[in-house]
Amino acid sequence: MKQIGRCRAHTNIALIKYWGKRNNDLFLPMNSSLSLTLDAFYTDTSVTLDSKLETDEFFLNGTKQDKDETKKISRFLDLFRQTANSEVHAKIESYNHVPTAAGLASSASAFAALAGAANTAWQLNLDKQTLSTYARRGSGSSTRSIYGGLVEWTMGEGDISESSHAIEIDDASWDIGMIVIAINKHKKKLSSRVGMKLTVDTSPFYPVWVTEAKKDLIAMKEAIKRKDFIKLGEITESNGMKMHATMLGATPPISYWEPDSVKAINKVKEIRNNGIPCYVTMDAGPNVKVLCRQSQMSDILDKLKESFTNDQLICSAVGEGIKQLTD
Numbered sequence: 261m262k263q264i265g266r267c268r269a270h271t272n273i274a275l276i277k278y279w280g281k282r283n284n285d286l287f288l289p290m291n292s293s294l295s296l297t298l299d300a301f302y303t304d305t306s307v308t309l310d311s312k313l314e315t316d317e318f319f320l321n322g323t324k325q326d327k328d329e330t331k332k333i334s335r336f337l338d339l340f341r342q343t344a345n346s347e348v349h350a351k352i353e354s355y356n357h358v359p360t361a362a363g364l365a366s367s368a369s370a371f372a373a374l375a376g377a378a379n380t381a382w383q384l385n386l387d388k389q390t391l392s393t394y395a396r397r398g399s400g401s402s403t404r405s406i407y408g409g410l411v412e413w414t415m416g417e418g419d420i421s422e423s424s425h426a427i428e429i430d431d432a433s434w435d436i437g438m439i440v441i442a443i444n445k446h447k448k449k450l451s452s453r454v455g456m457k458l459t460v461d462t463s464p465f466y467p468v469w470v471t472e473a474k475k476d477l478i479a480m481k482e483a484i485k486r487k488d489f490i491k492l493g494e495i496t497e498s499n500g501m502k503m504h505a506t507m508l509g510a511t512p513p514i515s516y517w518e519p520d521s522v523k524a525i526n527k528v529k530e531i532r533n534n535g536i537p538c539y540v541t542m543d544a545g546p547n548v549k550v551l552c553r554q555s556q557m558s559d560i561l562d563k564l565k566e567s568f569t570n571d572q573l574i575c576s577a578v579g580e581g582i583k584q585l586t587d
């Protein structure tokens with residue numbers, strides 16, 4: 261009999277960013293981060309254990325992937341094989357549900373869904389917190405996609421892998437949403453992994469980034485407790501800008517921005533100055549994400565349409581954590 265695990269995981273956007281590892285092998289971060297899980301973007305993955313297979317087989321959106329891509333997945337699944345004391349290989353089928361125009365990196369939802377499916381396939385029954393430490397080893401931001409709502413990825417201590425895991429902070433059911441302004445859907449020139457290492461190794465601003473991120477996290481958690489949307493937005497915008505400023509200090513300087521990113525940021529500021537609270541954040545790419553109140557999304561959308569096309573604007577409600585899929 262074949263053992264199968266199927267799981268859905270949503271992507272997340274960091275409001276307090278993760279940018280830099282203290283341990284590259286274990287994916288242990290330099291600072292804790294905090295994100296919002298998004299409903300509109302997710303990955304569905306199935307893992308089918310098959311003793312007849314001599315290697316793992318990986319299909320993404322229906323297309324069989326080459327050796328290099330499959331190797332990344334196999335290495336990740338080795339963590340589950342070790343825990344289960346198993347040598348069996350698997351067929352992995354993954355579908356990314358991300359509007360094509362969004363061009364959002366999907367590693368966060370990808371490894372969270374894979375972790376959830378592998379947990380079921382190998383019948384490990386790992387709890388969500390433990391599973392988040394496994395997801396982390398595929399891609400740091402995946403740690404947070406195990407949970408829904410507002411999620412902290414706590415940096416943990418020293419080289420203790422189990423100490424660096426996700427925690428659900430709040431279900432974010434107080435009128436929060438996000439609009440993604442898709443600037444460019446092409447693959448980014450510099451991966452996050454390489455970009456963050458270069459920043460840690462060469463930016464003189466890096467120690468300041470770490471101190472600031474720690475302060476921002478404390479202030480943001482207080483704002484969340486008070487359900488203070490304005491403060492949440494202000495800290496989000498300022499923290500994202502500080503991450504990009506730190507990257508600019510690297511040698512060679514790193515910038516993921518494009519002219520239209522600046523256009524989007526200015527438009528959001530204009531909307532805010534006209535009385536609707538909304539705040540920007542950006543990741544390792546030119547797209548701009550707008551944190552806003554769900555109830556004001558359509559008003560904001562109308563204003564953004566003055567500068568961007570319909571298919572560049574994708575709205576999302578708050579997403580849930582991983583869930584097992586039955587069929």
Ligand code: 2P0
Nearest residue numbers: 274277278399400401452453543544
């Ligand atoms: C974040 N980003 O907190 C930050 C902000 C992008 C900018 O996590 O090397 O793909 O796999 O751990 O998770 C993107 O980095 O990097 C990321 P790895 P990952 O969302």
